[in-house]
Amino acid sequence: MMEFMEGSHAVAHSVKHCRPEVIAAYPITPQTHIVEALAEMVANCHLDAEYITVESEFSALSACLGASAAGSRVYSATTSQGLALMFEVCFNCAGMRMPVVMSIVNRALGAPLSIWNDQQDSISLRDSGWLQFYAEDNQEAADLHYLAYKVAEDRNVLLPAFVCFDGFILSHTYEPVDMLTQEQADSYLPRYTPVQRLDSTDPISFGLFASPDYYMEFRYQIDQAVKGAAKTIAMAGREFGEMFGRDYSNLVESYRLDDADCAIVAMGSICGTVKDAIDEMRKDGKKVGLLRLRSFRPFPNKEVRSALSGVNCVAVLDKNISLGTKGAVALEVRDALYGQQVPVLDYIIALGGRDVRKKDIRAVVDMAGQGKGDLFHGLRQELVS
DSSP states (O other): OOOEHHHHHHHHHHHTOOSSSEEEOOTTTTTTTHHHHHOOOHTTTTTTEEEEOOOEEEEEHHHHHHHTTOOEEEEEEEHHHHHHHHHHHHHHHHHHTTOEEEEEOOOOOOOOOOOOOOOOHTTTTTSOOOOEESSSSSHHHHHHHHHHHHHTTTTTOOOEEEEEEEOOOTTTTTEEEEOOOHHHHHHHHOOOOOOSOOOOTTTOOOOOOTTTTTTHHHHHHHHHHHHHHHHHHHHHHHHHHHHHHHHOSSEEEEEEEETEEEEEESSHHHHHHHHHHHHHHHHTTTTTEEEEEEEEOOOOHHHHHHHTOSSSSEEEEESSOTTTTTHHHHHHHHHHHHTTTTEEEEEEOOOOOOOOOOOHHHHHHHHHHTTTOOSTOOHHHOOOO
């Protein structure tokens, strides 16, 4: 059913339809509207779940970890500094193979303090073992939560998952969203049956001490699970498409790439602006296309290599910076294209929520055509000289 909804509320209703049994979250801008809505649903008996009020984000994810170990489907949401406070528990969730699903409403990290959007927060946990999905619009943000639970809980994966969407740009924006009914959601996502759980009648342990003789093998198994999740995502995304008409089987989306000379690579809401800019540049005879990443973990190496095989240059728009090197997306794309004679140029853009307009995308394409990279594109020189 099509509804005109704020992005956060669309996500909250999708989470409700996923039937989490335990929710633990701490409010933080711009994530707050999601957990406020879920708390109201629980209070009004519209959602049969235990809502745990906690004193910090660290406590929130710790509660989710314990509830997941006990065999419950769990949910949390956070952003920025809140996610940073969860750092230790994020590694524990993945290491214990707990299929926690958490919304990340992307926001810049301090200091200096910023409440506006970039993707530094979730990117900073790229090595934690969590799957990472990035939504372009609110429809995708809502849908990806069903997919995240379906994949995370699969016995061949058993990993936690971030569903990332841009703070304010999506979370506080109203868009038409085709919402599933509870019956439709149940037909796609069955009730959770844990592969293993804490049980006093059949005791097991999670997260025990590992000596050097065993630790590396645990990390290897997580690495293989992340890589192997790509097949599960493809199957779950294809099933979603067959049932509801929106296919998420591909980890990437190509836009006007078939005959492109220059390819832009990006993820998140900025891709909408990029598509509009590409349409205008095409009218001027510039053969430009977009490769949008829907999944950052697992990273779609084969798909990126295939999609970009025919272009002359690649311009990566990174809303993050791996300080001292490049943006994280550019580093991954360059690795995926290793051995191909195509320059991968990085453009750090929109940090701290700075506006990106179509003229900025055109400028990036012009520089890429000349072989000029531009770390920190749009930098105000009078403030740094």
